[in-house]
Structure formats: C-alpha cells, structure tokens
Amino acid sequence: MEPVVSVHGLRKRYGQVDAVAGIDLEIERGEIFAxxxxxxxxxxxxxxxxxxxxxxxxxxxxxxGVDPANGDADWRNRVGAVLQExxxxxxxxxxxxxxxxxxxxxxxxxxxxxxxxxxxxEKADTSGTQLSGGQRxxxxxxxxxxGDPELIFLDEPTTGFDPSARRTAWHVIEGLRQLGxxxxxxxxxxxxxxxxxxxxxxxxxGRIVAEGTPGTLGGRNSMASTIRFxxxxxxxxxxxxxxxxxxxxxxxxxxxxxTQTPLVHVGALxxxxxxxxxxxxxxxxxRPTLEDVYLELTEEPA
Amino acid sequence: xxxxxxxxxxxxxxHQSRYDLLGILRNRQARFxxxxxxxxxxxxxxxIFGNHVVxxxxxxxxxxxxxxxxxxxxxxxxxxxxxxITAQREGGILKRRRATxxxxxxxxxxxxxxxxxxxxxxxxxxxxxxxxxxxVSVRVSALPGVAFxxxxxxxxxCVLGYALSTAISNEDAAQPMVxxxxxxxxxxxxVFIANSQIPSWLRHIAQVFPVYHLADGLRSAFDPTxxxxxxxxxxxxxxxxxxxxxxAVALTRFSWLPKTASA
Numbered sequence: 001m002e003p004v005v006s007v008h009g010l011r012k013r014y015g016q017v018d019a020v021a022g023i024d025l026e027i028e029r030g031e032i033f034a035x036x037x038x039x040x041x042x043x044x045x046x047x048x049x050x051x052x053x054x055x056x057x058x059x060x061x062x063x064x065g066v067d068p069a070n071g072d073a074d075w076r077n078r079v080g081a082v083l084q085e086x087x088x089x090x091x092x093x094x095x096x097x098x099x100x101x102x103x104x105x106x107x108x109x110x111x112x113x114x115x116x117x118x119x120x121x122e123k124a125d126t127s128g129t130q131l132s133g134g135q136r137x138x139x140x141x142x143x144x145x146x147g148d149p150e151l152i153f154l155d156e157p158t159t160g161f162d163p164s165a166r167r168t169a170w171h172v173i174e175g176l177r178q179l180g181x182x183x184x185x186x187x188x189x190x191x192x193x194x195x196x197x198x199x200x201x202x203x204x205x206g207r208i209v210a211e212g213t214p215g216t217l218g219g220r221n222s223m224a225s226t227i228r229f230x231x232x233x234x235x236x237x238x239x240x241x242x243x244x245x246x247x248x249x250x251x252x253x254x255x256x257x258x259t260q261t262p263l264v265h266v267g268a269l270x271x272x273x274x275x276x277x278x279x280x281x282x283x284x285x286x287r288p289t290l291e292d293v294y295l296e297l298t299e300e301p302a
Numbered sequence: 303x304x305x306x307x308x309x310x311x312x313x314x315x316x317h318q319s320r321y322d323l324l325g326i327l328r329n330r331q332a333r334f335x336x337x338x339x340x341x342x343x344x345x346x347x348x349x350i351f352g353n354h355v356v357x358x359x360x361x362x363x364x365x366x367x368x369x370x371x372x373x374x375x376x377x378x379x380x381x382x383x384x385x386x387i388t389a390q391r392e393g394g395i396l397k398r399r400r401a402t403x404x405x406x407x408x409x410x411x412x413x414x415x416x417x418x419x420x421x422x423x424x425x426x427x428x429x430x431x432x433x434x435x436x437x438v439s440v441r442v443s444a445l446p447g448v449a450f451x452x453x454x455x456x457x458x459x460c461v462l463g464y465a466l467s468t469a470i471s472n473e474d475a476a477q478p479m480v481x482x483x484x485x486x487x488x489x490x491x492x493v494f495i496a497n498s499q500i501p502s503w504l505r506h507i508a509q510v511f512p513v514y515h516l517a518d519g520l521r522s523a524f525d526p527t528x529x530x531x532x533x534x535x536x537x538x539x540x541x542x543x544x545x546x547x548x549x550a551v552a553l554t555r556f557s558w559l560p561k562t563a564s565a
Contacts, residue, residue: 073403086394091328
C-alpha cells in the first residue's frame with residue numbers, strides 16, 4: 001500500500017543555513033509516528049512543509065499521494081493539523097468554534113461526538129478563550145478532527161502541560177489510533193514518544209540521526225543495562241567475584257555495573273550475596289531509557 | 303443537512319461572516335468603538351455646538367451625521383479589521399483556518415461582508431437617530447446613494463486594513479498604529495470639523511486620502527439643495543483607486559502565518 005507520507009531528500013535552506021538538510025521519511029497508514037528533536041533541529045520546518053505552509057528548497061514530498069505545495073481543498077479535506085501555538089476563536093464557545101470549522105468541510109464528523117472524543121463535554125458552552133491551556137489544546141485537537149481527516153499532524157501537543165493534562169492528551173491521541181487515523185506527532189518529550197509512537201525518527205541539525213521503534217531506536221535494544229546497588233558496611237567491591245568486578249563502571253557510594261546480559265550477572269550477584277548472608281535492598285536493574293538514547297543522539301558536537 | 307462547504311462559496315461566505323460577526327459583537331472593545339462611539343460623538347457634538355438652524359436652512363446636526371457616518375464605516379472596516387486580523391494572525395488563528403479546506407478568498411470575503419454589514423447598520427442607526435431626535439434633513443431619494451457609498455467605502459477600508467496589517471508585527475502595535483493614521487485624517491477630512499473651517503492647503507492634503515472622499519460622498523445625500531440618487535462619482539473614483547492600491551499591497555504582502563513564527 002502507498003505510504004501516507006513519503007519524503008525523499010527534503011531540503012530547506014534559509015540564507016546560508018540548511019534548516020533541513022536532506023531527509024527521508026516514510027509513514028504507513030494507521031501508524032503513530034513520532035518526530036523527535038531539540039528546538040531548532042528542523043522539526044517544525046519539516047512539519048510546515050508537509051502541511052503545505054512552507055515551500056521547500058529541494059526534494060520529493062507526497063502526503064496522501066499529493067505534493068503539499070499543490071494541496072487543494074480536496075487534499076485539505078483529508079488532512080488535519082494541530083498547530084504548535086494557536087489561540088481560541090475570539091468570542092466563540094467550544095461548540096460554536098466547532099460549528100464554524102465543520103462548515104468548512106463537506107463531510108464533517110458529528111460535533112457532539114467530537115467534543116466527547118476530546119473530553120470537553122462539560123465545557124461545550126464555555127468561551128474558548130476561558131479554557132485552561134490543556135483544555136484549549138484539546139479544543140485544537142477537536143478542530144483538527146472535525147473534518148474527519150485520514151492524517152493528523154500534532155505539533156508538540158503537550159508542551160507546557162502539567163502531568164495530568166498530558167495523560168489526558170495521551171488518552172485522546174490513543175483514541176485516534178482506535179479510529180484508524182495516521183498520526184504525525186512532533187515532540188521533545190521522550191516519555192511521550194515511548195508511550196504513544198509505533199515508530200520514532202530523531203532529527204538533529206537538520207538530519208535524521210536515528211529511526212526505529214521505541215524499543216530499538218539508536219540501538220537501544222543492544223545497549224548495555226546497568227545494575228546498581230550499595231554494599232553493606234564492611235564489604236568492599238574487592239569482595240565481589242572476579243566476573244562482576246570486571247563490569248565495574250562506577251563506585252561512588254553506590255556500585256554500578258554495566259552489562260549486556262543483565263540476567264546472568266544479577267544471578268551471579270544474588271548467589272554471591274546470599275552465600276555471604278547479605279541483602280542488597282536498593283538493587284536496581286535499568287535498561288537505557290529512551291531519554292539516554294536521545295541525549296546521546298542529539299548531543300551537540302563539542 | 304448539507305454543510306456550507308457542500309452548498310458552495312456563497313453559503314460558505316455567509317457562514318464565515320456570521321461567526322466573524324459573533325466575534326465582534328462579543329468583544330467589548332469592538333462593541334464600544336464601532337457601535338457606540340459614533341452615536342456618542344453625535345450626542346456630544348450636538349451638546350457642545352448646539353443644533354440651531356444654519357444656512358441653507360438645516361439643523362447643524364445635519365453636518366455631523368455624514369461625517370460621523372464616515373467615522374463609523376472606518377471604525378468597523380479599517381480600525382476593527384486591522385486590530386482583529388493582526389491578533390488572529392499572530393495568535394495562529396488565520397493559519398489554523400488555512401489548514402482547513404476553506405479557500406483564502408472566502409475567509410477574506412466573509413470578514414469583509416461582516417464589516418460592510420456592521421457599517422450599514424451603524425450608519426442606519428446614526429441617520430435614524432439624527433432624523434428623529436435632532437431633525438436632521440435627509441433626502442429619502444438619496445438613501446440608496448448613501449448605502450452604496452457606505453458599501454464602497456467599507457470595502458475600500460477593509461482592503462486598506464488588510465494592506466496595513468502586513469506592516470504591523472504584533473497586536474499591541476495595531477491599535478496605536480491605526481489611530482495615529484486616522485486621527486489626523488479625521489480632523490482635516492471634514493469628519494469632526496466642517497470643511498469650510500479648514501484652510502484650503504490643508505484641505506488639498508486631505509483630498510489625497512480616502513477619508514475625505516468617503517465623508518464627502520456621504521454628505522451629498524444630506525444636502526437639501528442636491529438632487530438625484532446621491533452618488534458622487536468623483537469620490538467613488540478616488541475610493542476605488544485607494545482600494546486598488548490596497549489590493550496590490552495586500553496581494554503581494556499578506557501572510558496567513560504569524561510574523562513571530564519559529565523556524
């Protein structure tokens with residue numbers, strides 16, 4: 001099947017700088033795709049080209065089979081966009097804003113159903129300008145969904161949210177998956193990408209530096225895990241079996257071992273500790289987080 | 303039921319205009335400056351300068367109504383439009399609307415229709431109030447001419463508003479900018495002060511700008527010695543030239559995206 005978004009060699013030059021320096025992307029139908037990157041990495045420029053708001057310097061781009069630079073009303077009927085920052089429609093309630101936008105489409109979704117989808121039933125008759133930040137973003141999502149698009153762009157949908165508002169927003173985005181929508185999500189929150197995305201691409205300095213699933217991004221699945229624990233008084237790292245001493249990465253009050261085979265080494269550690277009759281109450285085993293991978297990938301060259 | 307988009311461009315323009323109108327009516331500042339202030343000025347002017355009979359035998363208020371009608375058209379078309387369009391552009395509202403299938407020209411036509419509607423209503427209120435409270439002389443046969451001039455003036459000032467908005471980078475600057483442009487023009491263009499009191503060199507300057515011609519065109523219908531439908535074609539012509547200039551600027555420079563956009 002034809003990909004929903006297909007990008008080859010996309011380049012955008014501002015003056016002497018390539019904000020986007022030749023990227024390739026492919027997004028399949030029904031996928032939730034997260035586009036990660038630090039501020040100024042080229043995320044928003046890329047999204048705005050895909051949304052048809054900016055022209056490109058070079059490269060091939062199709063979105064739902066159409067070049068967004070020539071996107072007409074038929075194409076816009078099939079694409080929804082939640083922009084990074086947009087105020088409420090002045091003077092209109094939540095329901096009136098949706099009535100205004102539903103009039104733009106030939107076959108819009110039901111207004112009350114869409115209000116329920118984003119969980120704003122209680123606020124349907126409240127003026128959009130009186131909503132909280134999180135509620136306003138949910139209104140934005142509703143406005144993008146009212147046309148029943150196949151593809152939805154979400155540009156940093158939870159920036160500035162408190163934790164509970166983020167959970168609610170994630171719930172709404174999960175709901176889009178149930179509806180079979182394709183979602184192009186940009187974010188700089190790792191946990192958000194990990195929670196929601198089927199696939200992630202990381203952009204830094206205008207280039208894609210890694211692409212994969214949340215589990216495999218940047219070789220995360222083959223990166224070393226860490227085992228950390230504190231030894232009781234009177235026991236030193238010299239007392240550890242040789243096999244574990246070889247993994248010693250850090251010994252600053254708390255002992256840190258790094259290993260490719262965490263199960264084997266936790267087993268060895270447990271045997272040794274049990275044989276000596278000591279407990280390791282703060283033992284933890286940690287895979288590298290997506291954040292670790294991301295920070296490594298997007299680190300500015302010194 | 304079919305949506306406005308499915309019923310065609312005209313239905314879509316009316317749809318857009320209706321919600322733009324709601325936005326204006328629910329904005330306290332817009333309500334005061336466009337709907338109330340022109341009438342308030344009329345009451346104040348009569349209060350200060352009186353309403354005695356002046357040559358050629360009309361109440362003095364007959365001179366205030368056309369000037370304040372021009373003010374009302376400009377307030378609802380130019381002042382209000384520049385402020386709201388700038389705020390909507392910087393707030394990402396125009397961009398969000400452009401992300402939908404609605405054509406750009408429909409958004410512009412809808413917003414313009416709203417301004418024309420508000421202009422006509424406020425002018426009608428001024429004339430009716432003036433006629434029945436202050437005994438303003440109105441030639442009924444010239445009322446279609448007043449309406450026509452008000453519509454042309456409103457469209458001209460909307461276009462000029464779109465043009466000016468391209469030079470304003472944020473909404474805080476919009477209000478002082480439009481007032482700085484309009485206040486001096488109001489004083490020299492026969493809106494607040496009768497043209498006969500203004501030195502000719504100043505009047506010649508005023509005649510370059512559209513405010514003078516809107517006020518002059520509206521005034522013809524209140525001239526008891528006048529005749530015909532009350533359209534002054536020379537004034538309409540100058541308004542049309544300004545509209546063309548505004549259109550050229552707006553078409554080349556208008557942007558739907560915030561000026562303060564991030565890369």
